[in-house]
Amino acid sequence: MAKQVPIPVEADSSEKWEAQMRKGCLEMAVLSSLWHGRLYGLEILRALERDSQLILSEGTIYPILNRLRAEGLLTSQWVEAEAGHPRKYYDLTPSGRERATRMAEMWTEFSAGLGSLIEPVLKAARKSSRDNGRSRKELLL
Amino acid sequence: MTNDPRVDDYLARLRKALTGMSLSEREDIVEEIRMHIRERAGDSPSSIGEVLAGLGPAAELAEQYRTGLLLQKARRSVSPLLILRAAMRWALTGVEGMVVFLVAIVGYLTGVAFLLLALLKPLFPQRTGLWVGPGAFEFTVRMGALPVSTPALHEVLGWWFMPVCAVLGSFALIGTTKLIQILMRRFRWRTPLAQAMLASGTLAAGWGSLT
Numbered sequence: 001m002a003k004q005v006p007i008p009v010e011a012d013s014s015e016k017w018e019a020q021m022r023k024g025c026l027e028m029a030v031l032s033s034l035w036h037g038r039l040y041g042l043e044i045l046r047a048l049e050r051d052s053q054l055i056l057s058e059g060t061i062y063p064i065l066n067r068l069r070a071e072g073l074l075t076s077q078w079v080e081a082e083a084g085h086p087r088k089y090y091d092l093t094p095s096g097r098e099r100a101t102r103m104a105e106m107w108t109e110f111s112a113g114l115g116s117l118i119e120p121v122l123k124a125a126r127k128s129s130r131d132n133g134r135s136r137k138e139l140l141l
Numbered sequence: 142m143t144n145d146p147r148v149d150d151y152l153a154r155l156r157k158a159l160t161g162m163s164l165s166e167r168e169d170i171v172e173e174i175r176m177h178i179r180e181r182a183g184d185s186p187s188s189i190g191e192v193l194a195g196l197g198p199a200a201e202l203a204e205q206y207r208t209g210l211l212l213q214k215a216r217r218s219v220s221p222l223l224i225l226r227a228a229m230r231w232a233l234t235g236v237e238g239m240v241v242f243l244v245a246i247v248g249y250l251t252g253v254a255f256l257l258l259a260l261l262k263p264l265f266p267q268r269t270g271l272w273v274g275p276g277a278f279e280f281t282v283r284m285g286a287l288p289v290s291t292p293a294l295h296e297v298l299g300w301w302f303m304p305v306c307a308v309l310g311s312f313a314l315i316g317t318t319k320l321i322q323i324l325m326r327r328f329r330w331r332t333p334l335a336q337a338m339l340a341s342g343t344l345a346a347g348w349g350s351l352t
Contacts, residue, residue, distance in 0.1 A: 041173065042180055058181070059197035059205070062173060067209035085180070088173045 022054065028107060029054050030064055031073065031092065031100035038077075038091040041065060065090055073099055145189050148178055151199050158203030162210060170206060216325050221249050221314060224321050241324050248317025255310030262303045270296045 033039065033047040045061050048054040068074045073096035081087045092100065152171050159167045174196065181192040196202055208230050215227035228245040231238030262269045273295060298305060 041177055057197060058177070058192070058195040059202045062170070062177070063202070063205035063209050066170065066206055067213060070210055070213045085176055086172075087176060087180075088169075 025107075026054070026056075026064065027068070028100065028103040030061070030068065031096055032104065034074070034090060034092045034096070035100060038089040040087040040089050044090070068096070072096075145182075147189055147193060148175070151178075151193050151196075154199035155203055158200045159206060160203075161207055174202070212325065216322060219318055221318060224318060225249065227325075228321060241321060244324065245317060245321050248313055248320065252310045252313030252317060255306045255313060259303045259306035259310060262300070262306070270302050271298045273297050 029048055029052055030044060033044050033051070039047060041061055044065070045056060045058060048056065048061075065074065065076075069076050069090070072093060074090045075093055076088050076090050078086045079089050152175055155174060156167060156171050159170060178189070178192050178196070181195070182189050211223075211230060212227045215224050218224060225245055228238070228242040232242035258269060
């Protein structure tokens with residue numbers, strides 16, 4: 001029986017790459033989630049999860065919001081909620097809106113440029129997965 | 142609910158770890174986390190443990206707050222001490238931070254060394270200076286108990302050594318500060334999200350919007 005050799009280095013580096021990619025997008029994602037109006041921390045977390053599949057640990061979002069507020073990109077305000085306890089709402093400042101716009105433009109340009117580069121890679125990957133599926137079907141028949 | 146002793150204990154540890162910020166800033170953070178726990182836990186006391194686990198250890202949460210704010214202050218500050226502290230903390234989070242920290246250390250040490258030389262010249266005039274040798278460009282700064290009577294070398298600059306060192310030292314300090322501020326703006330501060338995500342196991346989740 002062939003012995004299975006684990007490949008931890010490759011798996012680890014691709015996880016790291018994914019983490020770095022998500023990390024780089026986080027600020028843009030948080031600013032964008034506030035584009036339509038003020039939200040409080042938990043609502044931002046839910047919006048990120050719902051609209052971008054960006055699932056964060058709950059402790060991550062608050063320090064980021066605090067830093068963005070300190071940078072003048074967000075304002076915050078405690079509002080007495082119907083739930084019976086106050087909530088701290090965050091809203092974009094004009095420079096926050098400007099930053100979000102610039103980031104969104106840069107992201108679109110970047111991903112469009114990269115899209116044409118990775119298109120052959122994706123095509124080859126799809127073809128390979130189709131061929132594998134066909135071979136499996138033939139074996140079963 | 143937030144009357145749970147585990148919540149009080151968590152918030153007390155968070156409050157204690159949130160050093161280096163004003164009382165109102167600290168209480169604001171603690172209150173926001175308290176409300177988060179309250180809202181997430183709802184009326185089910187059994188989920189308090191899960192909510193606290195989701196927030197991560199209080200010390201780590203406080204560290205994320207402190208690091209973000211420290212770097213924010215450092216971006217605007219000209220204090221080498223504050224910049225060094227921020228760079229040191231940044232160095233723990235990745236290669237970019239390490240590069241900035243090394244630049245800061247080398248730059249500030251060079252600046253301090255030149256300023257020290259400027260101060261030592263009047264104290265040890267025979268031992269502090271710039272000596273040039275014959276042939277190839279060769280110079281030595283001799284200090285302390287080292288012998289200075291090598292005939293092949295001769296001192297240049299003389300008392301000009303002091304202002305030259307003072308200017309070079311000041312340039313090194315100011316230049317390092319400016320360079321670090323540029324690097325901080327260029328790299329942008331990134332929270333240790335990778336660890337947070339790894340800890341919460343969210344790396345397994347897809348990033349569908351990219352494809």
